[in-house]
Amino acid sequence: MKIYLVGGAVRDRLLGRPVSERDWLVVGASVEQMLVLGYKPVGKDFPVFLHPQSHEEYALARTERKSAPGYRGFVVHAAPDVTLEQDLQRRDLTINAMAETASGEIIDPFGGQADLQARLLRHVSPAFAEDPVRVLRIARFAARYAHLGFSVAEETRELMRQMVAAGELDHLVPERVWQELVKALGEGHPPRFIEVLRQCGALKVILPELDRLFGVPQPEKYHPEIDCGIHSLLVLEQAALLDADPRTRFAALCHDLGKGLTSAEILPAHHGHEERSATLVSALCQRLRVPTEYRDLALLTARFHGHIHKADELRPDTFLRVLEQCDALRRPQRFEQILIACEADSRGRLGFEQAPYPQAERFRRALSAAQGFDPASIDMAGLRGEQIKQRIHQGRLAAIRQALM
Incomplete structure (x- = not known):
């Protein structure tokens, strides 16, 4: 022994x-x-x-x-x-x-040891091809060791392509795909995970909603990188710099999925993509059996990132509506994660990596004002149900209006 x-x-x-x-x-x-x-x-x-x-x-x-x-x-x-x-x-x-x-x-x-020195991820034997999870694992290792200069050996990349072409990844159960994805989101350079999967064709199998974004244009005026898929990787990169929480990173990665379904007639514009994104996030999360806390954060980010980006243009009542629909008063920490994902979205554009994002601070001020309003200050005499609710709403609205002046 x-x-x-x-x-x-x-x-x-x-x-x-x-x-x-x-x-x-x-x-x-x-x-x-x-x-x-x-x-x-x-x-x-x-x-x-x-x-x-x-x-x-x-x-x-x-x-x-x-x-x-x-x-x-x-x-x-x-x-x-x-x-x-x-x-x-x-x-x-x-x-x-x-x-x-x-x-x-x-x-x-x-x-x-030689492959450690050469910074190569290489399969041990042809038996690598017998386990489809290994395609995801090698992409995850690439994300973990990207800062050390590791790359996938060419013969291993080719073997991964053959596995995808043979339909091996079709046998992966949703829970295992999610397990590898969430681990990859927690690595040092999660965009590398997506890149490796895309290079061998696996991204189209496990995350078709994301794969569909590559090659889809958006206005160069706002997105110098143009390509929606490249933008998603840049956003994920920024999210990884801003927050270690994989929930925030997942929300950032999925925020623009709807751009992959934009009608060709209106490209490179993407009017209404937020709601399409939310629909696709919901379907993706159902397919991969994504935990509720990940799903809800991603849904809210997809649905409201456009509003948050336009914070300088919004009326006080719109601020309050966004806060209420995001349940920010009861879950301020989750709303902070939404703001971080939105900041990553803003910075995930070529040339904007260090740009300030004052919109987040404006929403924080609005939330703080709404939280600071004391319902006990209302004269409740003779009021019931909806009337009380409406008075509280008006009080919070007035507080937000004052804070944003």
Whole structure:
């Protein structure tokens, strides 16, 4: 029985990155031996155990054989006769297929260290093509390590294209697509995730609403980058600089989806795209089973970003209507995320990356004024129901009017 540190912990230590969690591989042991030693079984699809003291994960060495389409279609063989190299060979990327002994020796049968030096994301073996999730994972790694100059090896890009063409990604379940997307949104450079998926054709399969934006023009006067897809990537880049919360980044990414459905007769204008965007956001979120908090923030951003951009032109009653429809008085933190996504939208244009966004501050003033109005200051004598509600509305409106003078 031999134990090795494997996977991300080895990779990140060699990259000089902090190691947040460690995975261990056990070679030469059986399930029965692990149980006798006090390890607690937790694996559903293959033998994984928690160490009795550290509670870190220890997995038995295993091989996998493709038995059906999709990422669940595998037969797993875990036994004492499975070697370290056999286990490493089933992994996705060479930089993830290294092991480290207790003495610190690196075991690297597939050239992971060389690919770290070359800043390449390269598949270990043709078995990469058996698991469609790996297309999303490699795009996510590209987003994580973009700042270090990593790129996808050409032979791996070609293999990913072949997987898409063969329909492998059609077997992905919505929950797994969302899991990889939300992880990618939390990485250091999330636009790279979208770029890698688009290069191999996967974006059209998993996020067709976003893929449709590329090649669609918009007025150069307001959007020097012209292309709606490029704009969406620039907005996501700005959102990543402004807020680490993946909910805000998701809202920023989806805010303009409706521009992909603009009638060709009115291009490059996109009148009414906000409501079309909200409709597409709703459909996307239903398809991928997106959590409610992500969906609602994205819907509100899509629907109201046009109003917020025009803050200098709005009447006080429009300010209050936007605040009420965004439920900003009860959920000010979520409204702040909407404002951040709108600022990312404004800055996500060529030449506007450092431009101020006073519209957000104007809406913050309006919200603060509305919050500051005390309903107790109203004489409620003889008033009921709708009358009370209307008086409160009028009081908040007057407060906003005064604040924006």
